[in-house]
Amino acid sequence: MVVVSFSMGNTINECKTDIYFGNGVWNELDDAEENRKKLEDDIIVPKIIKNDPILLAKYGKVKLAYNWGQGTLLDVLETYYQLRESGQLDDIGFYTAIAALTVKMPQITLSALVTQKLMEPFTKDWEQGNVDEM
Known part of the structure; x- marks a missing residue:
């Protein structure tokens, strides 16, 4: 009898909601990342989450959904x-x-x-x- 055990190194917390920033047309990747960071630092953290423990538990990370250009x-x-x-x-x-x-x-x-x-x-x-x- 062989017993195989799997361990998940990265688990997904389904109780948290990630927020995504989607860049506009013709934004370079660096600019899009800078705007994502601004969204997180200027709006999400100080104006929405405000160190509220309930909201801190609800929201995950602010991520970038980069839409690359095709010409x-x-x-x-x-x-x-x-x-x-x-x-x-x-x-x-x-x-x-x-x-x-x-x-x-x-x-x-x-x-x-x-x-x-x-x-x-x-x-x-x-x-x-x-x-x-x-």
Whole structure:
């Protein structure tokens, strides 16, 4: 008879809730981490938890959910896809969204508009793959 014993070195405390900071479009990893730290130091700890033992027991860590870039045009199309899927934007609002996202990059606005319809099936599949990988 063989007896096998397993020990979990890292246990998950299901009673605690972790808080995640999600970066915006075109944030570098270092900037995103700095913003995560600011969220924790400037808002979560002093304004929400406030050394309250009940809240300290309830909340875990403030973590970073980093959304990496795939190049400017794909990032713009991904943002459009996310806004459309969440019901925040329809096809009529696409130009406005592209203009807002590319205000400092007018050279890609027309390119994004031209490729939007061509890329939509790819963008949808690519976005789901991106979510699955994250």
